[in-house]
Amino acid sequence: MSEVRNFRAIGQRVIRPDGVDKVTGRANFGADFSLPGMLYGRVLRSPHAHARIVSIDTKRAAKMPGVHAIVTGADFPGVQSEEITGGEGAGNYKDLAVNVMARDKALYHGHAVAAVAAASIAEAEAALAAIKVKYEKLPAVMDVDTAMADDAALIEEDLYTAGLPEKPTKPSNIAMVMELKRGDVEVGFRDADVVVEETYRTPTVHQGYIEPHACLATINQGGQATVWCCTQGHFDVRSSTSKVLAMNVADIRVIPSEIGGGFGGKTTVYIEPVAVLLSKKSGRPVKMTMTREEVFRASGPASATKCVIKIGAKKDGTLTAMTAWLAYEAGAFRGSSLAPGAMCIFAPYKVDHFLIRGFDVLVNKPKVAAYRAPGAPQSMYACESLLDELARKLDLDPIDLRLKNAVEEGSQAAYGPKFNAIGFRECLEAAKRHPNYALPLGPNEGRGVAAGFWFNAGMQSSAEIHINENGTVTVIEGNPDIGGSRASMALMAAEELGVPYDRVRVQIADTESAGYTNVTGGSRVTFATGMAVIHAARDIVGQCKQRAAATWGIDADMVDWQDGHAVPKPGVNADVKPLSLADIAGNAARTGGPLLGRASLNARGAGPGFAVNFADVRVDPDTGKLDVLRYTAIQDVGKAIHPSYVEGQLQGGAAQGIGWALNEEYVYDANGVMENAGFLDYRVPVASDLPMIDTQLVEVPNPSHPYGVRGVGETPIVAPLAVIANAAHSATGVRIRELPLSPPRVLAALEG
């Protein structure tokens, strides 16, 4: 399906249309919307990590000045169990409703237990302080070892492990067990010359998007709600809000704002249903914004994990067997990113015998949300670290070890399907040839290599194209622009229509103005929504050919579309001038009315994305501090629609992965209270912490896309964790199997 062609617009490094307003501060984000008579909503949150809510007394708070409405769990309808589909993370609407507002139990420190709408933030907060909640404290379960123990305190009293052949006899904190396997690992390990096995751990981390969650909601007397919010998917906000409040989706209109980062964390709801309910109760618009502290304590971080990996190999590096035992924290409700983590872990390698067992485990932490390639960074950190240890043992170059076992077109992926055209080998070979890979290292310096993988998604998208009377183009679609997608959509429309990029405008329309579109996530937008835009543009081209044919009095199939013009096919006896898009649009009234193209689709065949990254680090042996000296990210991107923004994705993913490896972690006290709920002590890298991240785009076209596009946004965060861990091993001579590699941990390891 992929065509070999010379592109005119695709591949140009144009300026994104939303850029100027974003860098000058004029763009409107979630907290920038206001309405007359608006109230401010604030949330009362549990001071305990695990407690029964005995009673909530709001009487005094309700009488306080400025207070218009108070809601607690009792104001929310009961919600039936139903799996959430179409989003980016696993979950259930019943759990989502209880996460939005606690009912009989507070399940993590920061869990919402009540909310107030008042005339000012100060009055709302004064009222929160006046709400009396009686709690009965329960033991806090804070990690998978404690949660999986036989005598563990139960977070959900009637949770029976799913995925077992028979329903267990007693409840536990293990929500689900899954297994993936091929062959017989006993046989594989028997064939091995070397067997290695180790346990790796990763901490709870947050996406760290700069913009906190924010929304404004209003509901009219007829019961129709309008919500302005920052989200990765306004159709998902609509469906989630409708489920949590038992409202008709047709009565909820969601208008997305610009978005200050999401990375998967803005694919669910926390405050939107609360704001709608407070608006309903008060009869006024209600604005809610989370503080940074609330974002850390009560939005969705990524799973902390414990992974035990075992690998068998021949002396030449051929892998004979691999096993993985994966335990992922889900937070207070079932539905971690275990499944994709399990499906990705061995995806890059050909191995006849493997066994993956995974556990989705409840703990008293906020319910995890998607974070960029959800689940893959943790499991692949473990596997790619152990492969590095194996390479050392076999005295093989880590790239050679991977080349020896790399999957290619036709290989059966560990998660099931046969790979179509993929670029893993190309990435490995590019890494080996890269000049950075040959640079000499100084004292206390080390180099690390690792691979990354993500499936990428297709799913549902819609697009409309309107041709204005002067031939300019308006594209209407429904994916909040999180990484420059307006520019990519405009480039694809310009390519198909044969017009310059600057004649195209892209609008991200609300739930009542755009066709249904799945979330901005899964690295699907440029692939799937881009495909909808391409199809809508082709719809326009078809219509233009008909209009030209009618104008010229010939058959439509005698018309070609070249360089933005309708032209008669060679040999057609028509003495006519080519008609531009502007000519046809200007004459549209006489040829059948306005030009409107559209497409809606459920995109299949998202091409998987492979990456190979390597980095050099230097350790200060006296303090344990690691400095990243050089970082090189190489990735198969299919076809880069806008190379600068693709490179930006590789760099951004590397930066986040380096942060995950070096310093980021939720630090909890003995009571399950996060101690570092702010950017001062939750340490994401600052600009001066990182070197310039070198990128190399490998382009192996995805055969399922007209231009060869494959998703690029998520793969970049997968490799860096192991890259840094492997480089740290090289620099220090010590293997540390727990992240982050913070200076106290590294120094303690160096001192043995």
Added chain:
Amino acid sequence: MRYAAPTSMKEATGLMAKAKGKAFVLAGGTDLLVRLKGGFVEPDLVVDIKRIPAVTKITKAGGGFRIGAAVPCAELGENAALKKAWPGVVEAANLIGSDQIQGRCTIVGNLCNASPAADSVPAMVAAGAKAAIAGPRGRRTVAVEDVVSGPGKTTLKKGEIVEAISLPKPKPKTGDAYLRFIPRTEMDIAVVSAGVCLTLGAKGVVKSARVALGAVGPTVIVANAAAAAIIGTTLDEAALEKLAAAARAACKPIDDKRGTVEFRIEVAGVLAKRAAKIAYQRAGGK
């Protein structure tokens, strides 16, 4: 909350003395405004001292320097004479927060905020800086290390305001240095820090020294034994090891989200050594 912006120190100390409830002095505001916006403090009175001309300047006095309480740290870095005389104090002031923060924050604010991890304080203590205090009953001068009594606590009496920091004229062949450990490169708070000031006698022998350690106790620790370990030496390896051991012995740190007890003790010795080497070089030692 009442906000006042007096134009004289007398007026300012009068306001602070008469204040009912919680009164705060506002200079750069990089601590106070953050705590206010975060809901950690609810002041009844805020006295902004930036309109008092005398506290907005760095003046030379008797070969030394008087740095007004409202002088932003960035100005310390722009003052060539100060930088030449007390490079360690200036580098400490220019490590606080970020460029933007340094455009507002002050060393007096850093001192009076009374954080055990304040960057400029160990450097000032090592340099022998004094705090000039104005109050309703007149003025007094105390050593910088005597201003802070514990985390968030000072020895200032009601109505008193630190109006300036005085740094003496450095003795010949004197050098100072300040180092801190943070897991990042900026925008962070010291996990451990060390300020060292030393003066050389003949043949590169250390004649006098002061060592101050930050973030390893409730207040800055003046490590006299660490200083004694290098006096009379040419800062050879053995002396440096003794310095490190004495610095470590002086530490009384806690485990927290920023670091462990073991890490802080170990790195305090490392930083004391490294800062001493820089100070020695700055003093003209080889």
